[in-house]
Amino acid sequence: MFARLSRGRKVLLGALGALTAGGAGVVTALHVSVSADEFVHPPPLKWSHNGLFSALDHKSIRRGYQVYRQVCSTCHSMKYLAFRNLIGVTHTEEEAKAIAEEYMFMDGPDEEGNMFERPGKLSDYFPRPYENDEQARAANAGSLPPDLSYIALARHGGEDYIFALMTGYCDPPAGIDIRDELYYNPYFPGAAIGMAPPLYNEILEYEDGTPATLGQLAKDVSVFLRWASEPEHDQRKRMGMKMLMIFTLLIGASYYMKRHKWSVMKSRKIAYRPPN
């Protein structure tokens, strides 16, 4: 059909096509340039649990719990984590019980219908620093400290982002004004974050004697939050490895079975002998 068109029409159609393609290209380029981010993406770090079959570093999780407990928990809740979740991951049962008993929980009603306070049990969830979001905002100049239970899954970059955020505080570059209650952090979307730099060198003392540098604190709390978001992490990788092993065997066996069953089909010969 195209061949039958006159020369002028061919040129016209060609020009139209080129215009459409060029227009689409320009629109795409403009769109890409507009959707450029105004914050720095966290660089991927070499976590010791990065490998396909690499478990989380539980000593790091334990230190990270200490960081959360002594620093983060003053503002951030972890309402989906219970003290019992620590058993067999970072703490023994006795330790977890002792930790739970440090906090008082509202329970009840008792026989007279009154609520009462009792020390925490293993089944209690981590206590919350604020009763509700409004109280949290009011106490933090309008910023809401997010719940950290699943934060490593809830932020792009996961633990890379958390580490970058913890260590990324710096003075704002020239030309960027930051309001009084906010802080400049290039890794935070929008770059103005309500959280004051939370970690410093030697802000706490690790019970296992690890030097509590800013990098160490940030790394440990990042690993802890990754574990909290993904408590099945180790089991998942363990099962994944076993799955790959068993399916390798089974695929081999299936292939052998297939060849075995088909050998008859493939080697037989059907001949037609016409009656004489």
Next chain:
Amino acid sequence: MSFTQTIYNTVFRRTSSYALAIVVGAVFFERFFDQLGDGLFDYMNKGMQSHMQATCSKQWKDLKQDLALRQSSDEDE
């Protein structure tokens, strides 16, 4: 009678003995396979040697050992 012949006559020939062999075999195979898998996973997660801790492995059972060591050394003091 060759070995395969013996196996055939004792195990594969009757459905009853064949089914029994499958069940018993599954139990032993699963136990073997699980331990092999766990052993491999533990081996891969041994971690690096370090002077700072008694063991520098990553998993909970290693941490548990460390905690027990720390506790017993506390009691000594």
